[in-house]
Each structure stands twice: as structure tokens, then as C-alpha cells.
Amino acid sequence: MTDSDSLLHLRKVTVQFGGLKAVSDFNFRIYPRELVGLIGPNGAGKTTIFNLITGVYRPTSGSILFEGKSVAGKKPYLITKRGIARTFQNIRLFDSMSVFDNVRSAFNMHLRHGISYALWRGKGFDAEEARIEHEARELLDIFHLGKVCDLSCASLPYGDQRRLEIVRALATRPKLILLDEPAAGMNPTEKTELMELIRFVQEKFEIAVLLVEHDMRVVMGICQRIAVLDYGIKIAEGPAADIKSNPAVIRAYLGVDDGEPNSVT
Amino acid sequence: MACWPSRSTINDQPSTHLIEFLQQLINGLSLGAIYALIALGYTMVYGVLRFINFAHGDVFMVGAFAGLYVAPAVLKLSNGGPSWPGAFLVLVIAMVVCAILGIVIEKLAYRPLRNRPRLTVLITAIGVSLFLENFGQYAFGVDPQSFPDLIGDHAITIPAWCGPLTDLTIMVSQVLVFAVTLFLLISLRFIVTKTKLGMAMRALSVNPVATSLMGINNDVVISFTFGLGSALAGAAGILISIQQPSIDPLMGLQPGIKAFVAAVLGGIGNIPGAALGGILIGVIETLVVGYSDRLHIPSGYRDAVAFFLLILILLFKPTGLLGRVEREKV
Amino acid sequence: MFERSKIILLVTVAAIFVASRFSSHIDPYYYDIILSIGINIILAVSLNLVNGYTGQFSLGHAGFMSVGAYAAAMFTTYASGPFLGILGPLGPFLSVTIFFGIALFLGGLAAGVTGLLVGIPSLRLKGDYLAIVTLGFGEIIRVIIENVDALGGSRGLSVASGYTNLFWVFATAALTIYVIVNLVNSTYGRGFLTVRDDEIAAEAMGINTTKYKVLAFTLAAFFAGIAGGLYAHDKQFINPEGFNFLKSVDIVTMVILGGMGNTTGVTIAAVLLTILPEWLRHLSERPWLPHWIAPLLANRTIPYSLLLIILMLTRPQGLFGAPGLKRKKA
Numbered sequence: 001m002t003d004s005d006s007l008l009h010l011r012k013v014t015v016q017f018g019g020l021k022a023v024s025d026f027n028f029r030i031y032p033r034e035l036v037g038l039i040g041p042n043g044a045g046k047t048t049i050f051n052l053i054t055g056v057y058r059p060t061s062g063s064i065l066f067e068g069k070s071v072a073g074k075k076p077y078l079i080t081k082r083g084i085a086r087t088f089q090n091i092r093l094f095d096s097m098s099v100f101d102n103v104r105s106a107f108n109m110h111l112r113h114g115i116s117y118a119l120w121r122g123k124g125f126d127a128e129e130a131r132i133e134h135e136a137r138e139l140l141d142i143f144h145l146g147k148v149c150d151l152s153c154a155s156l157p158y159g160d161q162r163r164l165e166i167v168r169a170l171a172t173r174p175k176l177i178l179l180d181e182p183a184a185g186m187n188p189t190e191k192t193e194l195m196e197l198i199r200f201v202q203e204k205f206e207i208a209v210l211l212v213e214h215d216m217r218v219v220m221g222i223c224q225r226i227a228v229l230d231y232g233i234k235i236a237e238g239p240a241a242d243i244k245s246n247p248a249v250i251r252a253y254l255g256v257d258d259g260e261p262n263s264v265t
Numbered sequence: 266m267a268c269w270p271s272r273s274t275i276n277d278q279p280s281t282h283l284i285e286f287l288q289q290l291i292n293g294l295s296l297g298a299i300y301a302l303i304a305l306g307y308t309m310v311y312g313v314l315r316f317i318n319f320a321h322g323d324v325f326m327v328g329a330f331a332g333l334y335v336a337p338a339v340l341k342l343s344n345g346g347p348s349w350p351g352a353f354l355v356l357v358i359a360m361v362v363c364a365i366l367g368i369v370i371e372k373l374a375y376r377p378l379r380n381r382p383r384l385t386v387l388i389t390a391i392g393v394s395l396f397l398e399n400f401g402q403y404a405f406g407v408d409p410q411s412f413p414d415l416i417g418d419h420a421i422t423i424p425a426w427c428g429p430l431t432d433l434t435i436m437v438s439q440v441l442v443f444a445v446t447l448f449l450l451i452s453l454r455f456i457v458t459k460t461k462l463g464m465a466m467r468a469l470s471v472n473p474v475a476t477s478l479m480g481i482n483n484d485v486v487i488s489f490t491f492g493l494g495s496a497l498a499g500a501a502g503i504l505i506s507i508q509q510p511s512i513d514p515l516m517g518l519q520p521g522i523k524a525f526v527a528a529v530l531g532g533i534g535n536i537p538g539a540a541l542g543g544i545l546i547g548v549i550e551t552l553v554v555g556y557s558d559r560l561h562i563p564s565g566y567r568d569a570v571a572f573f574l575l576i577l578i579l580l581f582k583p584t585g586l587l588g589r590v591e592r593e594k595v
Numbered sequence: 596m597f598e599r600s601k602i603i604l605l606v607t608v609a610a611i612f613v614a615s616r617f618s619s620h621i622d623p624y625y626y627d628i629i630l631s632i633g634i635n636i637i638l639a640v641s642l643n644l645v646n647g648y649t650g651q652f653s654l655g656h657a658g659f660m661s662v663g664a665y666a667a668a669m670f671t672t673y674a675s676g677p678f679l680g681i682l683g684p685l686g687p688f689l690s691v692t693i694f695f696g697i698a699l700f701l702g703g704l705a706a707g708v709t710g711l712l713v714g715i716p717s718l719r720l721k722g723d724y725l726a727i728v729t730l731g732f733g734e735i736i737r738v739i740i741e742n743v744d745a746l747g748g749s750r751g752l753s754v755a756s757g758y759t760n761l762f763w764v765f766a767t768a769a770l771t772i773y774v775i776v777n778l779v780n781s782t783y784g785r786g787f788l789t790v791r792d793d794e795i796a797a798e799a800m801g802i803n804t805t806k807y808k809v810l811a812f813t814l815a816a817f818f819a820g821i822a823g824g825l826y827a828h829d830k831q832f833i834n835p836e837g838f839n840f841l842k843s844v845d846i847v848t849m850v851i852l853g854g855m856g857n858t859t860g861v862t863i864a865a866v867l868l869t870i871l872p873e874w875l876r877h878l879s880e881r882p883w884l885p886h887w888i889a890p891l892l893a894n895r896t897i898p899y900s901l902l903l904i905i906l907m908l909t910r911p912q913g914l915f916g917a918p919g920l921k922r923k924k925a
Contacts, residue, residue, distance in 0.1 A: 076798035092796035094789050105789045109801030118781035121598045132782050172801050317723045377908055383722050384652055385911045392903030399896040569738040572731035579724055580716050
């Protein structure tokens with residue numbers, strides 16, 4: 001695949017906070033409809049990469065191209081409009097709003113009419129609101145959250161909240177979705193369900209997925225390609241099998257050992 | 266600023282302009298010292314609790330009134346005349362009263378809200394401030410009252426060998442303000458860097474959770490911080506009353522906001538910054554007022570200058586001169 | 596076109612019109628209070644959009660009210676000649692109605708523009724800092740008015756015509772409620788709530804948080820300006836002191852008491868807090884009251900400030916708000 005095919009292209013991205021280089025010279029590509037993983041020890045810079053891609057941080061140097069156009073340092077809401085959505089490490093739902101309203105918030109950016117319609121409430125307004133309601137409920141139903149539609153999202157169990165966050169991100173109709181440690185705090189059964197959910201999302205919605213995760217079973221299980229970060233530098237990249245036995249990766253996670261075969265599982 | 270030395274007689278010689286400038290500078294430093302003392306309270310509380318204690322300026326006012334009520338008794342001890350020991354006694358008593366007030370306010374109004382959103386505490390602080398001001402008007406009367414002359418204030422005689430400097434007017438009270446402020450600043454630095462409580466304060470301002478995990482009782486440290494800051498405000502209240510003997514229950518409003526601007530200017534949460542900011546604001550204000558004719562600033566706008574400065578700082582350099590940027594973790 | 600909320604609005608306005616025909620039967624003292632209730636509803640409901648629904652703490656709402664008051668007053672004073680001349684043929688009732696409507700609209704416009712100018716730089720700041728900056732702008736507006744002689748300065752401005760009546764006040768209040776409730780209950784308007792709940796997540800959902808903050812601020816300022824215009828033509832005398840920080844705190848108290856983000860609650864709170872000071876003053880004049888309690892009640896800031904403190908300590912969500920976050924966001 002050539003460069004022109006890539007959906008997201010990070011080239012020599014470096015970000016520096018004061019004296020600390022959180023990410024150095026990071027090169028990375030994601031192609032449409034790929035499922036890619038980003039792993040590394042704690043503090044390696046994975047969430048920083050997310051924040052760079054979504055515009056929360058601006059790179060000190062390097063370029064970030066999405067569908068060929070630069071998104072480096074753009075405002076987050078503009079980047080979402082271009083087609084990149086994300087979830088957060090610590091779930092960030094809109095606590096005061098219902099499940100339905102959380103998903104509905106994602107339709108704001110696709111609204112065809114502005115404030116005057118909300119005030120005047122002509123026929124166009126009603127039609128659009130009905131369409132939004134229909135689509136939102138449909139989306140929630142697909143993910144088995146339809147029944148709790150009108151409940152406060154804070155009352156949902158943890159696993160459902162994570163799922164809701166993913167649904168909400170999907171409602172923005174992205175081409176690429178970034179999932180930040182979606183399996184955190186889940187038990188093995190929930191994690192297996194999550195893996196199926198992510199595969200389902202990738203196939204049904206035909207979008208690319210970039211996954212940051214600590215659980216190796218999850219990452220190795222679903223990712224087609226994995227990049228490994230350590231201290232802000234990419235130390236390895238390739239399919240799961242290669243990563244598992246890559247000595248640099250093993251060193252990063254487990255430290256230098258005295259000769260016994262090791263693998264990262 | 267009724268009894269402050271104004272600019273010396275003008276006769277358009279360069280040295281006269283210099284003298285005039287020096288005079289304003291001295292006045293400004295004296296005023297700035299007082300702002301610095303108040304600003305320290307704002308900055309210390311913000312450092313440990315990340316909240317702006319709206320009511321701090323009114324603690325300053327309570328200090329002045331505490332002095333007012335204690336002064337007659339103290340003066341009696343010295344047979345009605347001004348006495349330095351008497352003045353220091355009044356100062357200490359006012360500091361203690363304010364320290365207690367600060368600790369009580371924290372315990373009753375702010376501590377229960379420790380884990381609530383910051384806005385809740387801010388609103389409470391506004392309530393406390395309004396209460397102190399208006400209850401003060403009820404208790405002390407609305408009209409300004411006269412603070413007794415505790416030290417027999419007069420201009421010090423400058424020796425003749427200083428030449429043109431003899432035209433300067435330096436009041437004993439100004440010297441007192443410098444000396445006391447300097448002493449308090451040094452003591453504060455000592456407390457913050459060399460004592461356990463001081464180090465605990467600094468630890469708290471960086472990471473409250475870790476601090477409590479180290480076995481430190483956060484509540485005690487916070488109380489101590491409030492007490493310390495309030496005591497300094499109380500000292501400022503006495504010092505300004507010695508310089509400008511007219512006190513009233515709303516006297517904390519203007520100095521309060523100016524000291525707050527000073528704390529922000531220096532970098533909120535930064536102790537040396539607050540002292541620096543206080544001095545700067547005092548000097549700037551005195552220079553602006555002193556030269557207001559030449560700067561063509563109508564006197565009515567004076568009160569808005571502090572707010573204007575604050576808005577400029579917050580918009581262009583919110584971390585102030587010496588502060589650190591704090592990033593929100595995403 | 597004939598959508599439910601519009602029908603409710605039209606019916607309500609018609610009912611208000613009918614009721615206003617009987618206003619001459621109401622005792623002037625109560626009539627005054629009723630008008631104040633209506634004006635306070637407009638102020639509180641509009642501020643609720645900013646503080647309650649969008650979660651941005653503004654402490655300068657009285658400043659926008661003053662802009663509207665002075666703008667409308669200036670217009671009716673100086674433009675009455677030409678305008679009433681043009682509108683004359685329409686008859687006295689219609690011409691005055693249109694003239695006053697234009698005056699109010701211009702007042703709202705002036706206030707809205709001021710809100711835009713203040714909001715754009717200020718809304719970059721969060722929490723405590725935004726509150727202080729809006730407070731600062733409110734004070735700056737007040738000081739500017741105090742220094743402009745054409746506006747009467749600190750002496751105040753007399754307003755010749757008392758156009759305000761029951762119909763104008765309550766029809767405007769109904770309109771304000773209509774606009775804000777309809778706005779917030781649409782997908783577009785839900786955007787305001789996302790800004791309050793989590794700005795970072797809102798941006799990640801493609802919502803331009805800055806746009807929403809500025810929009811809320813400007814719209815609220817617009818309605819505050821209209822309220823100001825109504826106020827000016829009711830009391831027929833305005834001065835800058837009447838639009839000071841305390842007035843802003845008054846309005847904020849209504850928003851908090853009502854439950855931030857609950858229009859019904861805020862409306863009720865506005866009614867309660869308009870009646871409360873009158874009731875307190877009434878109470879303070881009772882002969883059986885010990886003489887030392889009377890001043891505590893007559894100066895309503897004392898019970899108000901205590902109310903704020905107690906409210907924050909016991910029920911920060913106000914009377915009707917959702918309990919909301921007890922923890923600080925991590």
C-alpha cells in the first residue's frame with residue numbers, strides 16, 4: 001500500500017513538554033478499515049499519541065495527516081468533524097444527561113440547521129429531530145443499550161458505560177476510532193465480549209480502529225498490526241506473532257533478563 | 266491617602282523630579298508591603314486548596330477593628346501615650362484574632378466542602394465575605410472610625426549630609442511597615458522551608474493525596490495555612506491603620522481585590538511571587554495616582570485600574586510572573 | 596408553525612395582556628413588587644443559561660443589565676421626538692408600544708454586543724478565574740458609566756417616561772422562558788449541557804465549546820439588557836450603584852437557589868427572592884422585635900449571605916436542581 005492509501009499518517013511526530021520529550025520521532029500509518037494496536041509500558045506515551053491525533057496536544061515537530069490533509073494542532077472538534085472519534089481512559093460521559101442524550105450529543109456536528117430552527121421550530125426542525133432520535137435509538141439498540149435509553153448514564157454499570165462511550169463515539173460517523181484502554185476494569189468474560197464488540201464495530205461500520213490496551217490477550221487477539229512504544233519511541237511494529245517474540249519489546253516490558261526465553265503474553 | 270507625604274515643592278530642577286519620583290517610590294513600597302502581606306494569604310490558600318478565598322480581604326478589616334478595640338486598653342498600660350511595646354502588643358493580638366478567625370471560617374464553611382466542585386466553595390466564600398462586611402457594618406457601625414495613634418507618628422529627620430534627599434518625607438510608620446513586613450516575610454520563608462508544617466504545606470500544594478499517605482494530617486496543615494495567611498492579613502490591617510487611621514467595615518474591599526491581583530500577578534500559589542506582586546502593585550498604583558495629572562487618567566477610574574490589570578494578566582499570562590503552568594490530564 | 600410550545604407562549608401572552616388591563620386595581624406597593632418579580636425572572640432565567648446550563652460561572656450579569664438600562668433610557672429620552680412623530684398616525688397606544696419595543700430591543704442589542712465583547716476574551720478562562728474576570732468587567736462597566744457625564748455619572752439618570760407595565764414585564768419574561776427552554780430542549784441546545792458536563796468530551800464529540808459558551812453569554816446578556824430597559828422605565832431613575840456586584844450576586848443567588856440548570860426552579864427562586872427582602876424588611880419593622888435584631892433583617896445582605904453559605908453547605912443543588920457531582924472530576 002502506498003502512502004496515498006493511508007488514512008492516518010504520523011510522520012516524525014515529536015512532542016515536548018518543557019524538558020521532557022513525551023514522544024520522539026514517531027512514524028506511523030493506519031489504513032482504512034484496519035484494526036491496529038498501540039502498546040507499551042505505563043508512561044510510554046500512548047495516550048499522548050491519542051491526544052496528538054485528536055488535537056488536545058499540538059506536536060512540537062512533525063506532521064499528522066488524515067486523508068492527506070494536516071490535522072496537527074487543529075482544534076479537537078474540527079478533527080472530530082474530519083472523521084476521527086475517540087474514547088477516554090477514564091470514562092468521560094456526560095453525567096447529568098441520559099443515555100439517549102449522550103448519543104444525541106454526537107449529532108450536533110451533523111446538524112443541518114442552526115439556532116434559529118431550534119427557536120422557530122418549523123417543520124424542518126421537527127423532521128430533523130425525529131430523524132436524529134430514530135438514528136440514535138437504532139444505534140443504541142444495536143449495542144443492546146436501547147432499553148436503558150432514558151436512564152441517567154451515571155446509573156449504568158461500568159461495562160455498559162464503556163460500551164456507551166463507544167456508541168457515542170460511533171454516532172459521530174467517524175472513519176477512524178481511537179479506543180483508550182477500553183478493557184480497563186473488566187473481567188475476562190467482559191473482555192471477550194469487548195473483543196467481539198470491537199471486531200463487530202470494525203466490520204459493520206467499516207471503520208479503522210486504533211486500540212491502546214494493556215491486556216495482551218485482547219491486543220494480540222484482535223489486532224492485525226501492533227506498534228510498541230517505550231519512553232515515547234516506537235521500538236517495534238508488526239503482526240502479533242512478531243511482536244510477541246521481539247526481544248526489544250520483551251526488554252521494555254520485563255527488563256533485561258539473564259538468558260531464559262521469554263515472551264510477552 | 267490623606268496623611269501621606271505628597272510630592273515635594275516643584276521647582277523644575279532635575280533633582281526635584283528625581284526626589285519626587287523617589288518619594289512616590291517610598292510611598293509605593295510602603296503600600297506595596299501591605300498588599301504583599303495580604304496577597305500572601307490568598308496565594309497560600311490557593312496553593313493548598315486551589316481556591317480563591319474571597320473573604321480574605323475582610324479578615325484584614327477584622328484585624329484593624331480588633332486593633333481598634335484593644336488599643337485603648339493597651340494605651341492605658343502606657344498611661345495614654347504612644348508606646349512601641351504597646352503597638353507591638355496590639356499587632357500581635359490582632360494577628361492572633363485573625364488567625365483564629367481564619368481557622369474558624371475554614372473549619373465551618375470551607376472544610377465540609379473539601380470534595381465538592383470548586384465553584385461551590387467560591388460561592389460560599391462570597392457569602393462569608395458579604396457576611397463579614399455587612400455584619401461588620403452592623404456591629405461596628407457604617408461610619409469610619411479613628412484608629413488611635415499608637416506610635417506617635419512623625420516624619421523622621423533626614424541628616425543634612427544626604428543633600429537633596431532631605432526633601433523626602435519618610436514617616437516613622439512607613440519605616441515600621443517596611444521593618445515588620447520584612448520580618449514577617451523572613452519568618453514566613455523560614456516556616457515554609459525549615460519547619461515540618463511548612464514542608465507539609467508545600468507538599469499539600471503539589472499532591473494532597475500523597476501527602477496524606479505520608480502520614481500527614483491534611484486538615485491540620487490546611488488550618489495552619491489559613492491561620493498563617495489570616496495572621497499576616499491581620500498584621501496588614503494594623504499596619505495600614507497606623508498609617509491611615511480612618512477605618513470602616515468596608516475597608517477590605519479595595520485592598521482585598523488589589524492584593525488578589527498582586528497574588529495573580531506574581532503567580533498564584535507562588536509565595537515569593539505574591540510578595541513581589543504586592544510590592545509591584547503598590548508601586549504602580551502610587552505612581553499612577555501620583556502622576557495621574559500627567560498621565561491624563563481621570564481620578565474616577567482609579568478603582569477600575571486593578572480590575573483592568575487583572576483581566577490583562579489573566580488573558581495574557583495567567584500563570585503570572587513566577588507561576589507554573591498546570592496541565593489538565595486528559 | 597402551530598407547534599405546542601408556541602401555542603403555550605401565545606396563550607400565556609394573551610392571558611398576561613388581559614391581566615394587565617386590571618393592573619390599576621392593584622395596590623401600588625404590591626404592583627411594584629410584582630414588576631420586580633417579573634424583571635428578576637428575566638434576569639435569573641437568562642443567567643441560568645450561562646451559569647446553569649452551560650456551567651460557566653458569570654458574576655457580572657448586572658453589568659449587562661446596566662448597559663441595557665442606559666441604552667434604552669438614552670433612546671427614549673433623545674429619540675422620542677422624531678420617532679413618536681413618525682409613528683404618530685398609528686395612534687397613541689400603538690406608537691408608544693412600538694417605540695418602547697424598539698427601545699427595549701436596542702437596549703438588549705447593546706447589552707448583547709457588550710456580552711459578546713466581554714465573553715470572547717473571558718470565556719477562555721475556567722471556574723474561579725472566569726468568575727473573577729466577569730466580576731471585573733461588571734465593575735469596569737459600572738466605573739465607566741460613573742465617569743460619563745452624559746449618562747448622569749454617579750448622580751444617576753432620570754428617565755422621563757414610565758412605559759413599563761405588567762404586560763411588558765411578564766410578556767418578556769414568558770418570551771425569555773420560551774426561548775431558553777426551547778433552545779435547551781433541542782439537539783442543538785443540548786450542546787450547552789455537554790460543555791457544562793465535560794468540555795473535553797464535548798470537543799471530542801465535534802462540539803465547538805467556545806461557540807456555545809460565547810453564544811450562551813451573549814444571549815443571556817441580551818435578555819439582561821432588556822430587563823435593564825424595563826427596570827429603567829419602571830423606576831424612572833437609574834444609577835451605577837444599583838447595578839453593582841451585589842446586584843450580580845442577587846441574581847446568582849436566584850440561579851443557585853433554583854437549581855442551576857432548572858428553568859422552573861430558577862423562576863420560582865426569582866419569585867421567592869424578590870419577596871424575601873420585602874418580607875424581611877416588613878418583619879424588621881414589627882414593634883415586638885428586639886431592637887437589636889431589626890437592623891440584621893433590614894440589611895438584607897446579612898440574611899442573604901448566610902443563606903448562600905447554608906445553601907452551599909447543605910443543598911448546593913438548590914431547591915430544584917439535580918444532586919449532581921459530589922466529587923471533583925478526576
